[in-house]
Amino acid sequence: MASNPGGKRRISILGATGSIGRSALRVVRHYSDLFDVVALSAHANVDLLAEQIREFRPRHVAVSDSAAATRLRALDPPCTVHTGEGCLDTVAGLNVDVVLCAMVGAVGLRPLLAAIEAGNRVAVANKEPFVMAGRLVMEHAKRHGVEVLPVDSEHNAIFQCIHGHDQARVQCIHLTASGGPFYGRRRDSLAGVTPEQATQHPTWDMGAKISVDSATLMNKGLEIVEAMWLFDLPPNRIDVVIHPQSTIHSLVEFTDGNILAHLGVTDMKFPILFALTYPERVESPMARLDLTRLKALTFAAPDFREFPCLAYARAAAETGGTAPAILNAANEVAVAAFCQGRIPFLAISEVVRGVMETCEAVQDPGLETIFAADADAREKAETLVTTRTV
Ligand SMILES: NC(=O)c1ccc[n+]([C@@H]2O[C@H](COP(=O)([O-])OP(=O)(O)OC[C@H]3O[C@@H](n4cnc5c(N)ncnc54)[C@H](OP(=O)(O)O)[C@@H]3O)[C@@H](O)[C@H]2O)c1
Numbered sequence: 001m002a003s004n005p006g007g008k009r010r011i012s013i014l015g016a017t018g019s020i021g022r023s024a025l026r027v028v029r030h031y032s033d034l035f036d037v038v039a040l041s042a043h044a045n046v047d048l049l050a051e052q053i054r055e056f057r058p059r060h061v062a063v064s065d066s067a068a069a070t071r072l073r074a075l076d077p078p079c080t081v082h083t084g085e086g087c088l089d090t091v092a093g094l095n096v097d098v099v100l101c102a103m104v105g106a107v108g109l110r111p112l113l114a115a116i117e118a119g120n121r122v123a124v125a126n127k128e129p130f131v132m133a134g135r136l137v138m139e140h141a142k143r144h145g146v147e148v149l150p151v152d153s154e155h156n157a158i159f160q161c162i163h164g165h166d167q168a169r170v171q172c173i174h175l176t177a178s179g180g181p182f183y184g185r186r187r188d189s190l191a192g193v194t195p196e197q198a199t200q201h202p203t204w205d206m207g208a209k210i211s212v213d214s215a216t217l218m219n220k221g222l223e224i225v226e227a228m229w230l231f232d233l234p235p236n237r238i239d240v241v242i243h244p245q246s247t248i249h250s251l252v253e254f255t256d257g258n259i260l261a262h263l264g265v266t267d268m269k270f271p272i273l274f275a276l277t278y279p280e281r282v283e284s285p286m287a288r289l290d291l292t293r294l295k296a297l298t299f300a301a302p303d304f305r306e307f308p309c310l311a312y313a314r315a316a317a318e319t320g321g322t323a324p325a326i327l328n329a330a331n332e333v334a335v336a337a338f339c340q341g342r343i344p345f346l347a348i349s350e351v352v353r354g355v356m357e358t359c360e361a362v363q364d365p366g367l368e369t370i371f372a373a374d375a376d377a378r379e380k381a382e383t384l385v386t387t388r389t390v
Contacts, residue, residue, distance in 0.1 A: 011276060012039035012091060012120075014062075014111055015102035017048045019207040020125045020151065023268045024100050025052060027276060030285070035276065039091040041103070041111075044068040046075075053077045060094060062087040064107070089114035098276060100151070101126040104209050105332050106374055109133055113367075116146045123275035125151035125268075127226045128332070132325040133370050134229025149275040150230055153204075154223055156271035157249035157262030158231060165254065173231060174251040174259075175223055176243040177302065178203045180214040183244060187306045193345035195338060203246035203266045212335045213309075216348055217302065221313020222331075225324045228317060235317035240310065242300045247289065265289050308349045312356055322373035323361035329374045330355035333381035343385055351384045 011028070015021045021040075028035045041062040042049040049061060050072060062082040063069035069083030082090050092099055092111035099115040101108055102125045109129035115122050117140070124130065130137060141148045150156050154175050162170060181200050182190055199211040206214070213219035224238050251261040264270050269286055304311040309331070316323040334351035337343045343351070355377050362369055 008036040009034060009098065009276070010036045010038045010096040011098050011100060012041075012058075012060075012094060012096050012115075013037070013100045013102060014041045014088060014092060014108065014115075015100075015104065015126065016040035016052055017042040017045040018102055018104060019205065019210075020102035020268060020272065021100075022048075024102065024272045024276070025056060027269050027273050028056065031273075031277075031282065034282070038096045039094055041088055041091055042068070043103075046072045050075055050077065053079060060091050062091040064088060086110075092120075093118040096120055098123055098149075100272070100276065101129075102151075104128070104207055106132055106328060109137075112137060113140055116140050116144050116148075119144055119146060121147045121149065123149045123151050123272070123278075125272075127152055127222050128328050130226040130229055131222045131328045132374060133367065134225060134324075136367055136370070138229050138232075147278075148230065149278055150226075151268075151271050151275050152223065152226065153264075153266075153268065153271050154250040155227060155230055156274060157264075158227065158252055160262055160274070161250070161252040161260040162231065165252075167232065169255045170231065170233065170237075171253045171255045172237040172239055173227060173233065174239045174241050174253065175220060175227060176246070176248050176250050176299075177217065177220040177240055178214065178246045179242045179244050179302075180217060180219075182215055183242065185306070187346065190345055195341070198338070198345060202244070204268075206268075208339055209332070209335055212338060212348070213331070215345075216309040217307035218309035218313060218331050218335075218348075218352070220302070221310045221317075222328065224313060225317045235314060238317075240302050242302050243298065245294075245297055247294060247297055263289055309352060312349070312352050316356065316361075319361050321361040321363040322359075322365045322370055323356070325365075325370050325373045326359045326361065326377040327352060327356060329377035330381040333378050333385060337385040343388065347385075347388070351381050354384045355380045 037056040037058045039060040040058045044065040046068045060080045088111040092115040098121045100123045106128050108126035112129045198215040246266050249262045253259045316327040330352045334348040
């Protein structure tokens with residue numbers, strides 16, 4: 001793997017101002033002798049990005065909101081500021097050793113492809129592009145000889161458990177889910193849930209969208225699709241199990257019946273560090289799991305009736321084609337509407353169901369077909385949100 005003359009690993013972080021991006025920069029701060037930050041991106045959080053520029057000295061930044069880019073340029077930062085259409089693809093395509101994809105939502109798909117096209121290894125937290133176009137992403141990576149490293153804690157755990165084993169001997173994988181803040185609650189008790197309550201995750205500290213997805217269990221549904229493509233498994237070999245302690249981050253079951261589990265504390269810096277330093281392992285000062293303080297580790301089957309988003313996502317995974325992209329687009333619109341106070345919590349799953357029922361999936365889609373399905377689903381979801389027919 002190439003690195004700059006100082007021997008440091010050159011990295012770009014897309015979504016630097018988000019929860020994953022900030023955790024990644026904490027890792028970089030600690031290992032300043034290991035990493036050289038080439039590029040960062042943000043959407044609109046110029047204040048934080050300006051601080052990050054001062055500390056990490058990237059040569060390039062992309063700011064996708066043009067008004068925010070104007071504000072940043074007025075500060076005369078010591079780097080090139082990219083903005084406008086394609087600015088994220090431009091920085092993703094700069095030649096580096098690893099691009100950390102940590103933006104939220106479908107917006108990350110084109111930059112992910114651009115990073116791969118440039119031959120950059122990609123460390124992917126941003127799961128929505130995988131849900132939309134996982135097959136195309138993996139084919140693209142194969143074509144360009146690029147390694148795709150999962151950062152999502154479950155997928156990173158699976159990656160570590162499978163590593164060194166014959167992938168053909170994987171019987172199934174068990175994705176663990178905390179159950180979110182409403183685990184054990186009846187659906188009819190969630191009618192008045194506020195965005196503040198839905199974003200209070202019991203075990204992980206994350207951005208708003210993924211927190212709401214965790215509350216509806218859609219997050220675990222998106223992760224089923226993500227795992228299908230990352231580990232080349234059909235959905236019926238990807239199981240979800242509720243594990244409220246979030247100590248086991250996922251498990252791999254092999255054909256001989258042996259099961260390997262990955263354990264750790266709930267801190268995204270671990271999978272980020274793994275992905276940024278892969279294939280090496282470094283010393284880390286981060287707080288470890290104290291096995292003697294662990295109490296019970298419990299597991300339960302998810303309740304698809306009380307949390308229907310998980311069922312919709314599994315159905316989309318089984319249908320394939322553009323179905324996951326349609327599901328993802330509807331969910332992005334519904335979650336944004338919920339966070340803006342435009343629809344109640346329970347309407348998120350209703351919007352997703354409504355869109356899934358009206359959009360027909362196209363099999364073996366190319367990229368443009370996927371983007372068209374995404375746009376159509378967003379429009380239909382927006383109509384459902386606006387007219388509140390759900
Ligand atoms: N957080 C976690 O612990 C975690 C764990 C596993 C997987 N993930 C996945 O990682 C991704 C990021 O999650 P997160 O929790 O870090 O999200 P987040 O805190 O909301 O951060 C999102 C980042 O994306 C940027 N962004 C937002 N909208 C954008 C747009 N339209 N164009 C370009 N950039 C945009 C934001 O910039 P501004 O700040 O300027 O708005 C921010 O840098 C998600 O796909 C999530 O599912 C997260």
